[in-house]
Amino acid sequence: MSFAAPSKQGQTEKVWYPKGKKFPYHDGPTNDQLLSMVMALTAEVSILRERLDTNERVAEQHELYKQTEIETYDPDQGAMAERAGLRRRILHKVFRVLQERPAAPDAPQRDANPEDGDTA
Amino acid sequence: MNPHRPHPMMPEANHDELAEQMFIVDMKTFIGTKIEPGQRLLLNDKVIPEVEKTTGQIPEKHQDLRKEMEREPAYQAWLTMVSTAQDMMWDSVGTCVQRQIGDLTERAKIENPRGSLAVDPDFEVPRYISAQDIHRMPGNYHSTLSVDDIRIGAVFDRGAVIYQLGRNGGFMNDIRGHTIVSHYFERFGETKPARILDMGCTVGHSTVAIASYFPEAETHAIDVGAALLRYAHARAERLDAPIHFSQQSAEQTNFDDESFDLICSSAVLHETSGQAMPNIIKECHRLLRPGGAMIHLEVPARLEELDAWGKIRGDYEIQYNYEPFWKGALTADYRVICERAGFANVMLGYQDATAKAEVGKNAFFDKSKGVHRSWLMISGVK
Numbered sequence: 270m271s272f273a274a275p276s277k278q279g280q281t282e283k284v285w286y287p288k289g290k291k292f293p294y295h296d297g298p299t300n301d302q303l304l305s306m307v308m309a310l311t312a313e314v315s316i317l318r319e320r321l322d323t324n325e326r327v328a329e330q331h332e333l334y335k336q337t338e339i340e341t342y343d344p345d346q347g348a349m350a351e352r353a354g355l356r357r358r359i360l361h362k363v364f365r366v367l368q369e370r371p372a373a374p375d376a377p378q379r380d381a382n383p384e385d386g387d388t389a
Numbered sequence: 390m391n392p393h394r395p396h397p398m399m400p401e402a403n404h405d406e407l408a409e410q411m412f413i414v415d416m417k418t419f420i421g422t423k424i425e426p427g428q429r430l431l432l433n434d435k436v437i438p439e440v441e442k443t444t445g446q447i448p449e450k451h452q453d454l455r456k457e458m459e460r461e462p463a464y465q466a467w468l469t470m471v472s473t474a475q476d477m478m479w480d481s482v483g484t485c486v487q488r489q490i491g492d493l494t495e496r497a498k499i500e501n502p503r504g505s506l507a508v509d510p511d512f513e514v515p516r517y518i519s520a521q522d523i524h525r526m527p528g529n530y531h532s533t534l535s536v537d538d539i540r541i542g543a544v545f546d547r548g549a550v551i552y553q554l555g556r557n558g559g560f561m562n563d564i565r566g567h568t569i570v571s572h573y574f575e576r577f578g579e580t581k582p583a584r585i586l587d588m589g590c591t592v593g594h595s596t597v598a599i600a601s602y603f604p605e606a607e608t609h610a611i612d613v614g615a616a617l618l619r620y621a622h623a624r625a626e627r628l629d630a631p632i633h634f635s636q637q638s639a640e641q642t643n644f645d646d647e648s649f650d651l652i653c654s655s656a657v658l659h660e661t662s663g664q665a666m667p668n669i670i671k672e673c674h675r676l677l678r679p680g681g682a683m684i685h686l687e688v689p690a691r692l693e694e695l696d697a698w699g700k701i702r703g704d705y706e707i708q709y710n711y712e713p714f715w716k717g718a719l720t721a722d723y724r725v726i727c728e729r730a731g732f733a734n735v736m737l738g739y740q741d742a743t744a745k746a747e748v749g750k751n752a753f754f755d756k757s758k759g760v761h762r763s764w765l766m767i768s769g770v771k
Contacts, residue, residue, distance in 0.1 A: 285483055285527030287476070289711040304466060305473040312412050312477065319408035
């Protein structure tokens with residue numbers, strides 16, 4: 270398996286920027302860029318949600334299952350445990366940077382949650 | 390007819406691209422209807438009273454009020470959101486077009502056209518266009534990557550639909566063209582023009598609509614970009630509209646004196662300049678036969694009618710939507726400029742937007758009903 274295999278997707282992605290005066294960053298670039306990233310992320314979430322919606326509708330058309338079964342689906346204990354793991358994962362990944370605890374300037378970095386493994 | 394794909398040149402969106410583009414339409418609408426009203430309140434309820442309290446007076450110049458707004462985090466966020474939404478739009482359409490550029494380029498090759506295309510390899514793009522990428526569109530109107538390139542035309546065709554939020558006639562994007570003819574019918578009744586010129590046609594959104602009312606006429610259309618015009622030509626041919634496209638500046642064309650009966654433009658003047666616009670009007674006068682009609686459609690706003698927030702919003706168009714003549718266009722004395730060029734019966738007013746022009750309608754008024762409900766018409770007779 271090659272980690273460096275080129276993706277087909279990459280061949281069509283180009284970045285174009287408009288030519289013109291850039292407006293001044295207000296408090297440094299971070300807040301402005303962060304807001305732009307949130308907007309792009311929201312677009313991605315919307316696209317994902319729409320694809321999922323299409324999936325459900327097509328499945329119903331093929332009589333694989335009805336959309337109402339999504340609402341009435343009752344996960345068993347195993348599924349619930351795996352989903353709790355998915356939720357912990359996304360919280361850990363997205364808010365990872367906020368879990369860094371401020372330390373005294375000379376102290377080594379310590380992981381605030383030792384049960385997730387020693388990363389010091 | 391598939392409303393999403395009214396002609397075979399329109400770039401197709403796959404499932405996710407359509408989802409992305411519809412999201413962008415909704416996001417732009419959200420910013421305009423839910424975030425922007427808060428900016429007017431911020432200005433009127435907080436910023437202006439604070440300035441008045443500190444300095445004892447309200448600044449007369451909106452630019453000074455804008456500088457105060459620039460210190461407000463909410464205004465900074467709005468500025469970022471508006472320009473980011475625009476950049477996301479062009480990025481989405483650009484990527485979509487790039488995915489199918491091979492097919493589009495092939496489809497743009499027209500055998501035995503009924504109209505024509507004349508590209509000028511020595512054409513110099515006017516500086517008022519080339520200085521910045523108008524509407525933040527990367528590459529700008531004149532982007533031309535190769536001899537058979539049509540990329541920017543395809544990007545503009547689909548991108549402009551999203552930019553207008555579908556409100557200018559969905560994917561045909563041609564309500565403005567129909568509105569120009571509506572104004573023509575109102576002023577000139579059933580007189581049929583034999584030769585028509587559309588200045589600044591881009592991909593022919595308005596041109597095709599205008600030509601459809603006068604199938605006997607010879608219709609010409611000009612703009613500054615070769616790839617833009619090549620796409621326009623292919624789009625018109627595939628819509629069965631014989632139009633003659635050429636790469637020219639509206640300030641100085643190579644057409645003969647007195648060789649047109651109707652000359653129009655559709656939201657073009659505000660993208661020229663203080664010097665160029667009167668030259669364009671003079672060129673219209675040179676090109677028209679006596680009794681011929683000039684009709685320029687423009688954005689239905691006048692600077693003096695805007696409140697402080699409206700003027701600050703206009704500054705955004707100039708500074709960051711890269712429309713440098715926005716303010717000039719909204720303050721120009723069109724009547725004087727047209728009369729100085731030799732036009733008679735100059736009329737300025739607001740025509741109701743329409744998807745279908747009809748003779749005998751009464752749809753030209755003193756007051757605007759708002760963007761997309763009215764368009765400013767500047768018209769005169771030679």
